[in-house]
Amino acid sequence: xxxxxxxxxxxxxxxxxxxxxxxxxxxxxxxxxxxxxxxxxxxxxxxxxxxxxxxxxxxxxxxxxxxxxxxxxxxxxxxxxxxxxxxxxxxxxxxxxxxxxxxxxxxxxxxxxxxxxxxxxxxxxxxxxxxxxxxxxxxxxxxxxxxxxxxxxxxxx
Numbered sequence: 001x002x003x004x005x006x007x008x009x010x011x012x013x014x015x016x017x018x019x020x021x022x023x024x025x026x027x028x029x030x031x032x033x034x035x036x037x038x039x040x041x042x043x044x045x046x047x048x049x050x051x052x053x054x055x056x057x058x059x060x061x062x063x064x065x066x067x068x069x070x071x072x073x074x075x076x077x078x079x080x081x082x083x084x085x086x087x088x089x090x091x092x093x094x095x096x097x098x099x100x101x102x103x104x105x106x107x108x109x110x111x112x113x114x115x116x117x118x119x120x121x122x123x124x125x126x127x128x129x130x131x132x133x134x135x136x137x138x139x140x141x142x143x144x145x146x147x148x149x150x151x152x153x154x155x156x157x
Contacts, residue, residue, distance in 0.1 A: 002099050005060050005070070007051035010044045012067050013060070017043060020086040029123035034145060047072065059103045061087065061096040071100035073107045080104075080113030085126075101133060 005012070017040045024035040036043065050056040055076070061069040069087030073080065082104055087096045108116050118135060120127045127137075 001062050002059050002096075002103055003062065005051075005058050005067075007048040009060075010047040010051065010058070013044060013047070013058075013070055014040060016067060016070055016086045016088060019088050020084070023086075023089075024121045024124070027123040027125070028121050031121075031143065031145070035121075050074070056083065057107055059100055061091075061100055063091065069096045069100060071104050073104040075108060075111040075113050078112065078114040080108035080111065080116035082116060082118040085118075097129065101129075105133065 017036070021035045021040065025032050028035070047056070047058060051058060056072055056074045058070055058072045060067045068091040069085075071085045072083040074083050075081070082101075085097065085100055085104070087100070105116075116135075117138075118130055119141060120130065
């Protein structure tokens, strides 16, 4: 079941956020071990604030009362931003990701977003999922982290 959540419920997203951080740390080509950049608690507080202010909407996929995935959609001045889409690994392959993505795309369409963006961690196979919805690489977003030496980075395969 997919439903929108309220600002008071953002704490229920913690397990999904922890799973996403672990996934990024596993698949990131250049920044394994760096996720999340901000503490999960700070992100959840930000989600709550943005929901309260009407700056985003969040839908959650639930099974037996447990949140097993969620999607955060932001839309400002004709630009849609798919900020998060995560389904816990043990629940993947059941169509939850597709339902959450379809929900987000309806949100963007209803808000008349002329463009929708999503950032994907380099090395994340989810890029194929987004490409199936018509997303294409527009640019490469480069990040520098102070103190992270070249020797600390994994070799590209």
